């Protein structure tokens with residue numbers, strides 16, 4: 577039996593990539609290496625949004641969360657083709673609605689498939705051609721399978737998943753834990769502390785995610801535990817860098833302008849705390865990250881507060 581995988585699929589697709597930041601360009605590089613056509617749109621670029629949207633078989637949004645609502649309303653006004661599949665790679669929560677990016681896209685385009693792409697995908701490593709895996713999740717299996725075929729290659733392994741909310745929340749909520757993890761390493765708290773943080777962090781992510789309607793098992797996959805491990809252990813992560821540099825005494829105002837790209841965890845923490853309060857979900861680690869980002873406590877205070885919580889069963 578011949579087990580050789582066939583990459584890429586026979587019919588070349590045109591991808592319109594919205595947001596030509598670090599992640600949008602990295603994803604564009606992957607699909608063009610597979611023989612597909614890529615058109616980028618960015619707010620400071622030469623191409624008009626209309627040109628990119630109307631010509632796309634697949635419209636992939638890699639804009640940071642704060643740009644999603646304004647960009648999608650422009651896309652809606654233009655009106656993509658009836659068969660265009662929307663893919664979202666943003667990892668964040670909308671401050672106005674507390675929705676994820678896919679929820680915003682799906683609300684605006686209720687008649688067409690929306691696919692979430694998320695996984696342990698530090699862009700610098702992918703740009704270097706190092707092997708990585710990701711997940712494409714949708715309620716529409718045909719759309720997810722097409723996107724899987726378009727992105728799959730010998731060094732980018734793509735899995736499908738039927739729980740888009742779980743996949744997206746895994747990638748979104750781990751950014752809060754990545755800030756905490758950067759603090760943990762910046763304070764040199766050791767491997768035991770890091771293991772405790774990640775394990776309890778995953779429990780917290782699952783508590784929030786299942787409350788919001790995601791499937792528990794999704795969080796044990798690539799986009800949950802996988803992305804948590806990658807982001808919380810790598811100085812390539814911008815969110816980890818935020819925590820690490822806070823632990824070294826820098827302020828957010830000093831850190832953020834020098835990061836290469838967006839650290840979504842800063843905004844996500846704020847939105848998450850607001851939503852967790854309304855829904856009365858216990859989020860002890862996220863709460864300490866929030867206090868720290870607000871400048872209300874020091875990194876050492878945050879650790880102490882977590883260690884001194886009421887003792888309880890695991």
Ligand SMILES: NC(=O)C1=CN([C@@H]2O[C@H](COP(=O)(O)OP(=O)(O)OC[C@H]3O[C@@H](n4cnc5c(N)ncnc54)[C@H](O)[C@@H]3O)[C@@H](O)[C@H]2O)C=CC1
Pocket residue numbers: 595596597598599600618619620638639640641642643644646647665666667668697698699700836837838840
């Ligand atoms: N870089 C990475 O390794 C990965 C990033 N992501 C996610 O992808 C998203 C983008 O990340 P990066 O490309 O790294 O960030 P980036 O900061 O490099 O790029 C963000 C893009 O969004 C656009 N944008 C922001 N606000 C906008 C607005 N109001 N209107 C129009 N466009 C706007 C910017 O112009 C830029 O093109 C984030 O949600 C991030 O969490 C996901 C996986 C990996």
Ligand SMILES: O=C(CO)COP(=O)(O)O
Pocket residue numbers: 667695696697698699747751754803806807812813814815816838839840
């Ligand atoms: O989501 C990412 C890796 O999967 C990228 O993490 P950062 O946004 O923290 O760099």
